[in-house]
Amino acid sequence: MSERPAIRTARSVEGSVAQQRGFAGRFSLARRLTLVGLVVLAAVPVLAYLAGNTFWLDIFTRLTILSIAAVSLNLILGFGGLVSFGHAAFLGLGAYAVGIPVHHSINGGFDAIASTNGLFHIALAVGVSAAYALVTGAISLRTRGVYFIMITMAFGQMVFYAAVSISAYGGDDGLTIYERSSLPFISLDNPLALFAWCYGSLLAALFVVHRIVNSRFGVVIRGAKGNEERIGALGFDAYRYRLLAYVISGVMCGYAGALLGNFTTFISPAMMDWTRSGELLFMVILGGAGAVAGPVVGASVFLLLEEVMSRFTIYWHLPFGILLIGCVLFVRGGISGLLGQPAGRRDD
Amino acid sequence: MDVGLFVVQFLNGLQLGILLFLLASGLTLTFGIMDFVNLAHGSFYMVGAFICASLTLATGSFIWGVVLAIPLITAVGFVTEWLVIRHLYRRDHLDHVLATFGLILVFDTSVQLIWGPAGIALPLPAWLNGQVTFPGGIVFPTFRLLIIATGLIIAAGLYILVNHTRLGMLIRAGASNRTMVGALGVDIKTLFSAVFALGAALAGIAGMLISPITEASIGMGNEIIITAFVVIIIGGIGSMKGAFLAALLVGLIDTLGRAFLDDLFKFVMTTNAAETAAPAVSAMLIYIMMAAILAVRPQGLFPPKVR
Numbered sequence: 001m002s003e004r005p006a007i008r009t010a011r012s013v014e015g016s017v018a019q020q021r022g023f024a025g026r027f028s029l030a031r032r033l034t035l036v037g038l039v040v041l042a043a044v045p046v047l048a049y050l051a052g053n054t055f056w057l058d059i060f061t062r063l064t065i066l067s068i069a070a071v072s073l074n075l076i077l078g079f080g081g082l083v084s085f086g087h088a089a090f091l092g093l094g095a096y097a098v099g100i101p102v103h104h105s106i107n108g109g110f111d112a113i114a115s116t117n118g119l120f121h122i123a124l125a126v127g128v129s130a131a132y133a134l135v136t137g138a139i140s141l142r143t144r145g146v147y148f149i150m151i152t153m154a155f156g157q158m159v160f161y162a163a164v165s166i167s168a169y170g171g172d173d174g175l176t177i178y179e180r181s182s183l184p185f186i187s188l189d190n191p192l193a194l195f196a197w198c199y200g201s202l203l204a205a206l207f208v209v210h211r212i213v214n215s216r217f218g219v220v221i222r223g224a225k226g227n228e229e230r231i232g233a234l235g236f237d238a239y240r241y242r243l244l245a246y247v248i249s250g251v252m253c254g255y256a257g258a259l260l261g262n263f264t265t266f267i268s269p270a271m272m273d274w275t276r277s278g279e280l281l282f283m284v285i286l287g288g289a290g291a292v293a294g295p296v297v298g299a300s301v302f303l304l305l306e307e308v309m310s311r312f313t314i315y316w317h318l319p320f321g322i323l324l325i326g327c328v329l330f331v332r333g334g335i336s337g338l339l340g341q342p343a344g345r346r347d348d
Numbered sequence: 349m350d351v352g353l354f355v356v357q358f359l360n361g362l363q364l365g366i367l368l369f370l371l372a373s374g375l376t377l378t379f380g381i382m383d384f385v386n387l388a389h390g391s392f393y394m395v396g397a398f399i400c401a402s403l404t405l406a407t408g409s410f411i412w413g414v415v416l417a418i419p420l421i422t423a424v425g426f427v428t429e430w431l432v433i434r435h436l437y438r439r440d441h442l443d444h445v446l447a448t449f450g451l452i453l454v455f456d457t458s459v460q461l462i463w464g465p466a467g468i469a470l471p472l473p474a475w476l477n478g479q480v481t482f483p484g485g486i487v488f489p490t491f492r493l494l495i496i497a498t499g500l501i502i503a504a505g506l507y508i509l510v511n512h513t514r515l516g517m518l519i520r521a522g523a524s525n526r527t528m529v530g531a532l533g534v535d536i537k538t539l540f541s542a543v544f545a546l547g548a549a550l551a552g553i554a555g556m557l558i559s560p561i562t563e564a565s566i567g568m569g570n571e572i573i574i575t576a577f578v579v580i581i582i583g584g585i586g587s588m589k590g591a592f593l594a595a596l597l598v599g600l601i602d603t604l605g606r607a608f609l610d611d612l613f614k615f616v617m618t619t620n621a622a623e624t625a626a627p628a629v630s631a632m633l634i635y636i637m638m639a640a641i642l643a644v645r646p647q648g649l650f651p652p653k654v655r
Contacts, residue, residue, distance in 0.1 A: 083442050139639050142646045146385050146441050146585060150577040151642065157574045158635035165627040274574060278387075278449045285446055315461055321453030328447040329435055 086156025094257020118181030129254025174268025365599025366499030374547025390569025396552025425548020
């Protein structure tokens with residue numbers, strides 16, 4: 001009985017989404033820019049590499065990996081309105097899910113997980129991230145607003161300190177991954193293949209988030225961001241939907257962590273320090289939360305700024321911080337907002 | 349378990365709790381009254397320590413260093429509020445978080461520009477550098493006792509300020525309904541500036557007090573600020589009493605956990621397993637406690653009455 005009105009109203013909510021899509025269709029410039037951007041993202045490093053310059057391939061591989069993390073964060077931040085300040089923990093969990101099995105397969109011990117099989121690594125990264133997201137999400141999502149920000153931050157820091165204190169896996173000094181994940185058909189030791197794998201993953205991530213956001217599930221998530229009570233009155237339990245979104249986001253970010261472990265071949269707790277989570281947040285906001293591809297723009301700008309500024313001065317954090325404050329004070333909706341892409345956060 | 353060792357660790361935990369309270373009280377004040385989330389609060393802790401270090405080396409006296417550094421760190425807080433913070437009060441929490449994250453970068457790099465990348469160790473005067481012997485042969489550093497005493501005095505001062513002065517009355521009124529306070533003709537802008545500067549000063553004092561033990565170093569605030577967040581989450585954001593009790597609780601649990609958890613674990617598992625598990629679990633102990641408390645009381649132990 002209670003299902004019927006809920007579904008009917010959901011359809012009318014979807015109607016308004018269709019309207020929004022029409023609105024987005026008018027900005028096909030932004031959509032075309034996204035496509036051009038994605039092509040450039042693939043073309044520049046590959047061409048540079050083929051011309052003998054390995055530097056750009058390195059930067060762009062890191063860029064695609066961090067983009068996946070930022071895209072995953074955007075799913076709950078931009079569309080769900082949940083400010084998670086602990087997403088770097090997922091990156092770390094994913095990377096350790098590669099590092100620890102490889103460590104054991106080389107040094108022995110803990111036979112149950114000792115493996116260099118990449119599919120096992122990915123499964124482990126996804127499983128651990130999902131379990132962690134489920135437990136911390138179940139607790140964090142009971143709270144609102146600032147509490148949520150601080151609690152996700154605290155849980156992230158909990159994982160950080162746990163990694164610091166486990167001396168078997170290097171503790172504070174980190175752990176070198178002596179062998180990359182072995183996958184069928186491709187070798188991640190080849191930088192071009194690694195980039196292709198990461199790039200393909202990014203495209204898949206963008207597609208998945210795009211589909212989720214425009215699904216019935218996504219409509220509920222976005223509706224709960226706008227007005228949780230109304231969504232509740234429609235018969236939806238916002239808590240469950242949010243928890244599932246949080247788990248999906250965490251799993252995607254954990255997967256990005258597994259890629260990051262394979263890319264850096266060195267993992268340390270420093271990669272999940274809370275300031276890393278802050279950088280991920282910044283990437284999402286910089287690119288405009290609310291646009292599916294926004295975080296890719298944000299991550300690109302972030303990494304290129306970092307690369308350029310750190311070449312001029314070791315004190316590049318200073319202009320960077322001022323830029324960040326300036327962005328918040330004077331630009332709303334991020335860079336995508338400047339491009340005229342409709343940002344989801346303006347719907348209130 | 350050795351009683352003497354327990355007492356020493358208990359006092360260490362108390363000292364950590366006091367430091368956390370000095371940080372958390374400023375956080376909880378700014379949140380309670382301005383509804384403002386300040387990630388950069390730890391930066392005042394760091395900047396306070398560095399200013400105090402410079403002044404101590406210049407004057408040759410730690411006491412003078414602290415006395416002269418307090419007005420300076422208050423001024424830093426005041427200027428920060430004036431330049432950045434006051435433009436953010438009407439924004440949402442996400443903007444607060446991003447802008448103050450930018451502030452952290454600015455503060456960290458500025459400190460590196462001014463004082464260089466290395467930390468500064470602070471010499472203590474001889475009369476503070478010794479140890480006190482309690483009855484029963486328990487020995488404890490004088491300076492850590494001084495931190496505890498100073499913190500308790502400041503806590504008492506804050507209690508009087510909040511509950512028995514005009515400023516405190518405005519602070520309590522602002523915490524329950526800031527619009528109404530403004531409507532009654534109180535100069536909200538000045539009140540906010542004063543409260544923010546007070547919070548900065550308290551954080552700075554905490555940094556000054558700890559720097560002779562740990563030395564003043566870049567990023568020192570970024571580590572402890574998360575623990576301070578845990579404190580105000582447990583205590584209930586906006587509650588002074590909650591911040592005080594939760595700070596002591598977190599300080600004690602953290603210190604005692606690190607000291608004695610492996611002994612407890614040895615009752616239920618092999619020595620080897622206990623020595624591996626205990627450091628990891630004790631590092632997570634306060635977060636587990638936070639999760640447990642939130643599972644029962646999502647708003648913390650002392651949620652503000654009107655929100």
